[in-house]
Each structure stands twice: as structure tokens, then as C-alpha cells.
Amino acid sequence: MIQVANLTKTFKDPKRGAVHAVDHISFQVRNGEIFGLLGPNGAGKTTALRLLATVMRPSEGTAVLGGYDILREPEAVRRQIGFLSGDMGLYLRLTARETLTFFGRLHGLNGAPLKARIGELLARLDMEKFADTQVDKLSTGMRQRVAIARTLVADPPILILDEPASGLDVPAARVIEEFIIEAQKTGKAIILSTHVMEEAEYLCDRIAVIHQGQIKIVGTMAELRAATGKERLRAIFLSLLGLEALERKAPHAS
Ligand SMILES: Nc1ncnc2c1ncn2[C@@H]1O[C@H](COP(=O)(O)OP(=O)(O)OP(=O)(O)O)[C@@H](O)[C@H]1O
């Protein structure tokens, strides 16, 4: 369970002045729910997820993840979450298997249980063929799978995924999507960011459209359709951003 209340991050940028990257956002994610943050480039998705993952501190507001407050108990929060950051943050000299072993140990796993867990992840994410290859010799999609496996190695109850399918081809993205859906079935609370409409529509139980740091709307696809009078998520998205003119030019928009 994730509860976000008035979460805010303002960067003081010497050239741009105050940048309101995340501007008083509030929402909840239940256990067993996939919640999508959908927004254009620069909307504040990565910043919001980094705040939840306790990588940086908010300027205002807070969030409670699995019962722990990101301000008061960041270490306890970190034990509850698997965080996939946009830049993956992998060690290039380690192999996939070494990466998983390293992170498993970091989370207190050892010996046979860790080995079994890693074996299971390598098989389920179809990584066995490159399990013992150094990360710097892997393709983008392979690296993304290593990064995803790493967030799952300790089996945390909460997943925070920044653009999990970015850089992946359709088959690889499908593997990741199925994995996220399986994680949902085991009752995890999952928040992910994306700007891919199909991904949000296919995966997410509820979607928050974020623009210039603010949440424009939160709801199920049915609720978003009812609120905007549009059918396709692409049209809903553009209308919420005030870009309906763009939508009309698109040949397949409805
Ligand atoms: N460390 C920082 N210092 C100053 N400004 C920042 C910093 N990090 C992010 N920003 C600004 O905050 C805003 C939101 O950025 P963020 O990376 O959260 O967007 P995003 O929605 O993840 O975009 P994208 O789809 O391109 O990944 C942008 O205007 C960005 O320039």
C-alpha cells in the first residue's frame, strides 16, 4: 500500500529559477494494484518515483509505503521496495548472475535460498543464455531485464518502476509486462511510469496523468473516458494536456 500526500519537489535551478518538478500530488496505490504515472517528457514522473524510493527528499508533503513514512523511516521504506530507476544503475563489470547475487546479499539473502531465487528469476525472465555474460556486453533489452530481475530478487511487496519497458522491443516488453502482472497477482503494490499509451492502457488498473508536476486526473480507463468524453487514451491524454489540435491531425485518433 502506498499513500502519497501533497508530495512536492522544487528544484532551485540557477538558470531556470524554481522548477516545480512535482507539485503537491496525492494518490493511493492498493496492494494488488498496478498504478500508472503517465506524462510527457519533463512532467515529473522520475522525480516523483525517486521521492517515493527515498533517493531524494521532498520539499513538502510525504508518502507512506507499506506503513513506513519516507521522511521518518527511509531505511524501512527501502526494505519494502524494489526500485527500477530509469538509468538502470548496473555495474558494468558484473555478470547478470553476479549482479543478482550482489543485490540479494545486500538484502540479507544467502546460500541455497539465494541461489534458488536467482535461478527462478533467470528462467522466468528468459535470461539463462546471458546469465554469465558481463553487463557491459549485453544489449539494452538484456540490461533492462537484469535491472528488473534485480528489483525483484528480494521479493519486496512494493515495486516502483520508472519506464520498465523503455528501450525494449515488443517481445521483450511482453516478457516484462507479464512479469509485472504476475507480481500484481501475488498482491504487490506496483507504481510505474510510462509515456507509452498502450502500456498504460494494457497494464494499469488506474492511471494518473501528470503534467508540469501536477496530476490532471486519476482513475480507471472507464473513469478517464467518462470524465473527458474521449475513447482512446491518446485522445484523453492530449485533451488533458490542452493539445487537442494535435489529436485531430492524428489519422487514427478517435
Ligand atoms: N536534479 C535536478 N535539478 C534541477 N531540475 C531537475 C532535476 N531533476 C529533474 N529536474 C527537472 O524537473 C522536471 C521533471 O523532470 P523528470 O525527470 O521528473 O521528468 P519525467 O516526467 O521523468 O520526464 P521523462 O519522460 O523525460 O523521463 C524537469 O523540468 C527537469 O528538468
Ligand SMILES: [Mg+2]
Ligand atoms: Mg523520467
